[in-house]
Amino acid sequence: MANALEVNRLTKRYKDFKLDEVSFVLPKGSIMGFIGENGAGKTTTIKAILNLVKTDSGSVQILGMDNKKNEKQIKQEIGVVFDGSNFHDALKAKDISKIMKGIYANWDDSLFNEYLRKLKIPIAKTVKEYSRGMKMKLAIAAALSHHPRLLLLDEATGGLDPIMRNEVLDILLDFIQDEEKAVFFSSHIIGDLEKIADYITFIHEGKIIFMESKDDLIYNYGIMKCGADDFIKIDPNDIVGYQKNHFGCEILVRDKSKMAHKYPDFLIDQTNIEEIMLYYVKGEKR
Amino acid sequence: MRGLLLKDLINLKTYGRSVILIVTVFTAFAFFSDDSSFTTTFISILFAIMAITSMSYDELAKWNIYALSMPISRKELVLGKYLLAFILVCLGVAISLIIAVIPVFMGNEADLLMLMLTVLTSGSVALIMLTILLPLVYKFGIEKSRIILFIVLFIPSILLAILAQTGLIMPNKATDILIITLLQILPIVALVLFVASYFISVAIFNNKEI
Structure with a gap:
């Protein structure tokens, strides 16, 4: 099993939009950038991968498992960050740690604290007092702290200033050092992807236009x-x-x-x- | 499940403090009046509404989509909310009971059994309210459900008020016994409806695109 993520002819019809036979493969040990303009189908694809929307046809294999049949097990082993923070205003970092411990079997408190320190996330404040960038970093720290094997990030560097973005990109590069892990990363900040992605998949109007290695793209x-x-x-x-x-x-x-x-x-x-x-x-x- | 309940309880901490304040004020109020039924009903509803409040917090944080990206199934997400709602109603009933019983120990004349019945009835009303509301929130979201909440709460009270005004129900021995019997089985009915409501919510939520 060499692939962290395999998406095979994924199709989902809406009234005015169609995700049209989307296929791509993310090998282990690599980072894939998923690009496309707003409304091209990036978030819909990620939701379909996570089995959050019902698809019309196609299949998704995550870490060699079917995303519907082995949903629970898969979700223990992946980390997800959505555009914006999904933590409630009243929570503090230590509350999040307590909550996650009740959800993930592999939740690692000391790893979470280490990320908080590395990313300079204030622990005394509530989420409400965080800047948008801080919220994003908190979400990324939370996504990494149960030892996931695959990270799915949806526009996760959106609200970050260049310095914060670099910190986050460094963490992702660090994460990928382990050849068993992989990152799937949707963004329209192309600079970020040029910096860290091994593969670029481009979606346009619900269709995959290309999926190529970044170096081939730039040189060819x-x-x-x-x-x-x-x-x-x-x-x-x-x-x-x-x-x-x-x-x-x-x-x-x-x-x-x-x-x-x-x-x-x-x-x-x-x-x-x-x-x-x-x-x-x-x-x-x- | 533990994580979900913990999340709700931590989020409700600040809200809970204001509830305690309100409860204290109303307890004082209950001591000076002969009838504690208003206080107990009020407290039960107050606690039940906390469950709905936690859902609006979830909606604000876009928690559900995030939770479903974790090892939590849709069914468990709904179950967590129903457990929270049930715990809150039980808490409301327990506090109401204490408030209702204290004056009795302080020497007030009152029928203890009747008091218990009043408290359990208000708890049942709160549970029935949630029975109706929770599936609506899962179906329509919190904003629309807020309007429905008012309808759910006010229409029955207005109807009852009108009914009492017209004098159709004349209190007498026979209706009293009938009403008391009905009230005695009300908690069981409420509980059954609440469980049924859970299954309806699961079905609604399963078909929802997040």
Whole structure:
């Protein structure tokens, strides 16, 4: 069992939205970034993985177990952080420790305290007095303190300032040092993902556009530049997406070195995940 | 389950302090009046409402979706809330009982059995209120249920008031005995309805998309 998470043709229909045969695989020992614009289906996918919504078809394997048949056992072994804190205003860190001890078989008080210290979370205050960033850090500390094997984070770095974000990313990198563990991490802060993700899965309008290793993405994709007149010479199959401007066309292409061979007259620039995402979503297609 | 109950009790701590204050005030009030039934009913309802308050805290924190990402099933989540509700009602009944009985030991003339019956009736009323309310909260959420709460509480009282005004029910020996018999079985009826309500809530919650 080499995969921490396998999602297989997951489909869920709503009136005005459809999660359409979503599939991807997260190997152990790695971090996957799950990107897509707001409303693309990121949270719905995570809810479906957690069996919080009823799906129409497809299956999910978490740590080699079926997410419906072995739900309880799976949930003992995963840590989840949602967008925003889910702890009540009146609670303090030590209350959370007491509550979690009653819920998780493997809850580790000393580990929780260690994370509180590492993330500089104030223990004397109630959740109500926390900033949004503090709440997020508390939720992350709580998600890590029952020795989970898989972490699912939904927009968990959203409210954090750059320094806090770095602290959290370091904790995630630390967590993944154990090759048996994995992190699934949805975000639209691409910078975070570029920093720590091994794989990027991109969802757009309920469909998976690609699932690739981050390095392949950055090295293989490129932006090809040509004049407006030259544009028609380019094979439509080579165009992932394009944008026209006053000076000509910018085209997102997949296999950068092959394209450089095929179209020696055109300049091909490096690209990044944010650009790739923009071209897929906003760019025109031919 | 232990974690869920603990979570609710910790969250209700501050609220509980104000309840204790109110209870103290009303206890003083009960000492000076002959009839403690108002106080006992009031206290029972007050404690029952604490269960609903804990649900609004949960809703505010978006707790349910989080809890379901933990090793807690939907059924257990509902069961935890029903256990809390039952514990709170029992606590309300126990406190009411003490308040009702103290004047008797201080020398007031009163029928002890009648007092017990009054207290148990108010506890049953509180339980029946929750029996109706909890499934509604699971179905419609706390905001809409708040309006329904008022309807659930006020319509019966208004109906009773009108009924009493019209003089349709003339108190006499026969109706008294009938009412007392009915009141004696009321706690059992309330308990059965409460258990049935739990199963309804589980069914509602199972079909709900979080």
